[in-house]
Amino acid sequence: MKIVIAGGTGFVGKALTKLLQYKGHEIIILTRNKTRLENDIQYVQWLQRGARPEQLLHEVDAIVNLAGISLNNGRWTKKQKKAIYTSRMDATLEIVRIMEHLNSKPKVLVNASAVGVYPTSTSSIYTENSTDYATDFLGSTVYDWERRAVRAEKLGVRVTLARFGVILGRESGALPSMLLPYKLHIGGTIGSGEQWLSWVHVEDVARAIYFAITNDDMKGPFNVTAPNATRMKNFGKTIASIMERRHWMPVPSFVMRLALGEQSMLVLEGQHVLPTDLEKHHFTFKFPHLKEALQDLLV
Template identity: 35%
Template sequence: MSNKRIIITGATGLIGRKLVAELRDDYQLVIFSRNPDRARALLPGAADYVAWQPAEQGPWAAAIDGAWGVVHLAGAPVATGLLGQRWTPEYKAEIRNSRVIGTRGIVNAMAAAQQRPSVFVCASAVGYYGPYRDSTPLDENSPPGKDFLAQVCVAWEAEAAKAEALGVRTVMLRTGLVLDPDSGALPQLMLPFKLLTGGPILPGTQVYPWIHPADEVGLIRFALENEQVRGPLNASAPKPLSNRDFAAVLGKVLGSPSWLPVPEFSLRIALGEMADVVVYGQNALPRKALSLGYQFHFTELEPALRDLLNLPH
């Protein structure tokens, strides 16, 4: 095992758990968590578990001094299910503050450290580019949008970028739709198909930039270990699909019809402003990752879904 120490926030989340499993044998991991005892039970084998919360400063900051790397994944969930938390003004503030203030605190700790980290990988999202109903190609050089999620990402990345000025190589991981059968968006997308009422979410032309968890974790490790990676990095598969095509593949894999369209107004009634997450999309392309030599495990949606659902290929 390397003596390099990596701080991870958001380690008990969907990607955090998989990342810990990927890195645990090769690095000394220090898990920052609101509930260190729960994190220890869920994720045994880390070097340390430190009480942390998204704040501009705290006693946890001392643990960053001397760490080789920091992976910052923590943030309040954006999409919380059909019957979950709507985007009230209060929850929108939590979405923003958990990211912006949390990142500011991590960077403040780096600034105060005697031995600063070599690399900082900070989560972001393809929502940075704003809402699209078409297939306009978007890469890491594309401009940001002006909607709520885009402005959250802009402010989030601006805080992360301050680490670069401290001499810390910084990567902002603009993640697409992470596919997982047990959590996140995929169970919600699968439910209508399991009820034989699946179909595209209108207009159907919006592009879903999906990614298999193996590639999300792979790209985080790639960002940590490849010194050429810095700045924004799109974390999405090379072949995103329109919602209509996504629904067709999902229906094929589940053996379910995929023709019944879901009108936008019904989602607006159910989800309010949170419906933006599914009625718009971003044709985000991982041009930087590909140009730097990252090899995707899953480039096509159908084999990715079959792998995740343990179905024959």
């Protein structure tokens, strides 16, 4: 297949690219830099004045949209929140525009999303059938993001919305910053410790995206979280056990709010999210349990 990736040089994009190359597919990555061929990957410029990527995208089978400024890229100031929001909306609308101009439409668009679309809760369990939506900054951003993506359905394109949980990887994502206190021997429970962490190994994220590309029955939102979510206090204790460090110094919620402001919600609040749709379609997680995932990433 010929697969286009927007955001292909980011954390998830790199993992997906590695998987697709291993499986022998042709990859095109949309980039703000100049169009070029590198390591058997075609890089095509987009989101720049005068760029017309549609002129170089012929007979594309699938498009994966991972583009957008990271939620962890700086404190959530008013300016930063605007950048987070607009980067996602602009990229998604541009992808729809590109598809409008393609003579041969791709069969599927896999658009990134996030479990932040669900309200935070210590008691509720969310699946793709849940109708409660968060109204905070993150929830509103994800909701609008998904609405932009589904516009591609009018073009006859199958649209899937990958609602990512907290993605764990060795060098990027949330895990490195979570490990730091334990490396310094000051690790402990963050906040109440009762908040849910719906996590997922980055390899399973790439595999789930590929699964959505290749399974025609998948449509609409699907939660990309391991089937066994955990509470934050257990997450920390598991890290401490694997790293052979103490789990002893709690970090009060007010300290996190002082340090991170509104962004602190990413660690102080959470949702218990189940990957019901993936499991219904018989997707098998390589890392369904937290201890196995962390051992793979830390040992």
